[in-house]
Amino acid sequence: MAKRQLPLPEMNDDKHRRKQFKGHLDSNRLQPPKFKMNRSHSHILGSKINSQMAHAISFCRGAELNADTSMSCNKSYFEQCFERLDKLGEGSFGEVFQVRDRSDSRLYAVKISKQLCRSEHDRAERLEEVRRYEELSGHQNCVRFIRAWEQNCRLFVQMELCRESLLQYLSRCRQIPEKRIWHILLDLLRGLKSLHDRNLIHLDIKLDNVLIGADEKWKLSDFGLVIDLDKVESDQATEGDSRYMAPEILQGQFTKAADIFSLGIAILELACYMDLPSNGPLWHELRNGKLPDEFINTLSVELQQVIKCMMTPDPQQRPTAEQLLADPVLTRMQNAVNNNAANGAPSSPSSPSLPSSPSASPAGTPRVELQLATSTPIGNRNCYASDFLSGALHLSPQCPPTASRRINWMKSTPHPKILFQEIVSDS
Numbered sequence: 001m002a003k004r005q006l007p008l009p010e011m012n013d014d015k016h017r018r019k020q021f022k023g024h025l026d027s028n029r030l031q032p033p034k035f036k037m038n039r040s041h042s043h044i045l046g047s048k049i050n051s052q053m054a055h056a057i058s059f060c061r062g063a064e065l066n067a068d069t070s071m072s073c074n075k076s077y078f079e080q081c082f083e084r085l086d087k088l089g090e091g092s093f094g095e096v097f098q099v100r101d102r103s104d105s106r107l108y109a110v111k112i113s114k115q116l117c118r119s120e121h122d123r124a125e126r127l128e129e130v131r132r133y134e135e136l137s138g139h140q141n142c143v144r145f146i147r148a149w150e151q152n153c154r155l156f157v158q159m160e161l162c163r164e165s166l167l168q169y170l171s172r173c174r175q176i177p178e179k180r181i182w183h184i185l186l187d188l189l190r191g192l193k194s195l196h197d198r199n200l201i202h203l204d205i206k207l208d209n210v211l212i213g214a215d216e217k218w219k220l221s222d223f224g225l226v227i228d229l230d231k232v233e234s235d236q237a238t239e240g241d242s243r244y245m246a247p248e249i250l251q252g253q254f255t256k257a258a259d260i261f262s263l264g265i266a267i268l269e270l271a272c273y274m275d276l277p278s279n280g281p282l283w284h285e286l287r288n289g290k291l292p293d294e295f296i297n298t299l300s301v302e303l304q305q306v307i308k309c310m311m312t313p314d315p316q317q318r319p320t321a322e323q324l325l326a327d328p329v330l331t332r333m334q335n336a337v338n339n340n341a342a343n344g345a346p347s348s349p350s351s352p353s354l355p356s357s358p359s360a361s362p363a364g365t366p367r368v369e370l371q372l373a374t375s376t377p378i379g380n381r382n383c384y385a386s387d388f389l390s391g392a393l394h395l396s397p398q399c400p401p402t403a404s405r406r407i408n409w410m411k412s413t414p415h416p417k418i419l420f421q422e423i424v425s426d427s
């Protein structure tokens with residue numbers, strides 16, 4: 001659905017404004033200081049650890065480091081096990097690299113902590129972080145944890161490799177069709193429900209901490225601030241980015257409802273391409289249930305309602321992830337996915353604009369499904385089918401139909417070149 005172009009509001013400090021990106025990173029974004037939890041786990045790790053040797057940190061049975069971790073080898077465990085490729089991103093806590101695992105030749109992401117782990121207290125905090133991450137990993141809408149280790153006073157975490165963050169996606173597409181926004185919301189509510197069902201709260205939900213996987217699913221990531229309500233007193237929790245922070249966090253109330261607020265305001269940012277304030281009058285207005293009309297009016301009534309509910313000022317009145325998943329629009333989407341699965345039709349709720357559902361074609365119009373076969377890279381990354389979904393695709397057949405009715409289609413622009421393969425044709 002194409003959005004109406006609205007006049008920009010004045011650019012005063014505290015006025016609402018559309019996002020302004022500089023490349024992929026928004027340098028206007030403030031990173032509020034993060035406070036640390038003060039739990040001690042020194043009893044778990046013991047005190048005598050040689051910091052130059054790699055130590056597996058895992059709560060899974062059988063987790064161990066297989067490379068030569070002895071001091072006789074000059075290479076670090078990381079260098080022995082991985083070929084370091086591109087840098088994928090950086091936050092206040094770590095740098096993330098794309099790597100190739102030498103043992104299985106597959107690509108992964110490894111996050112290397114910036115902070116040095118100098119004391120048992122630091123180490124205990126990391127251990128707790130890894131324990132929480134392992135606990136929630138496994139859901140398709142949470143970035144998968146592979147293993148973690150510590151060497152030279154740094155924590156290394158190996159994860160599934162994702163394609164890009166929701167912030168990068170927004171900076172690239174700018175106007176995201178509403179249908180896709182619903183799919184993103186559905187994926188993230190599922191991920192959030194899996195955390196909340198375990199009594200974990202994320203506390204740092206924001207566009208930068210949502211990634212899309214190779215499986216086309218949107219996933220929660222960056223579990224550094226997650227707290228376990230069964231184990232940690234809420235006064236030991238840490239606040240996340242102030243732009244996404246629920247109002248009650250200022251009173252020290254850390255509950256699951258705070259995550260719902262953060263997700264709600266992130267969806268507002270995504271749907272309206274709005275620059276969220278980190279403080280000032282608009283920050284308070286957004287937390288008093290006053291959403292700027294010139295932005296919110298561009299959305300369907302259903303999406304407006306969901307966002308408003310999620311941003312309800314009183315945390316007790318905010319719906320839970322489970323209640324939100326029962327929203328009529330989200331229920332219809334889930335039913336459609338389930339029906340497709342039951343009929344054996346390939347379906348992915350997050351690969352939205354490919355003509356993957358019969359309803360995408362008016363009656364009588366031939367429906368063609370294409371899958372991305374190969375592509376040349378954009379910049380230093382591969383391109384994906386979804387890179388081309390926000391505009392019309394001008395494809396030309398590269399070869400005539402064969403007996404098996406498979407046709408290759410080439411996008412007409414010279415760069416990037418993408419090759420689609422037709423997988424269904426009703427014509």
Ligand SMILES: Nc1ncnc2c1ncn2[C@@H]1O[C@H](COP(=O)(O)OP(=O)(O)OP(=O)(O)O)[C@@H](O)[C@H]1O
Nearest residue numbers: 088089090091092093094096109161162165208222
């Ligand atoms: N598994 C992954 N696959 C691909 N890119 C990733 C992955 N994990 C992180 N990144 C990229 O690296 C960036 C920083 O990662 P992350 O958010 O985990 O770091 P951080 O230091 O904890 O951030 P913050 O400052 O938000 O706390 C992400 O925004 C994302 O762009």
Ligand SMILES: [Mg+2]
Nearest residue numbers: 091208209222
């Ligand atoms: Mg982050």
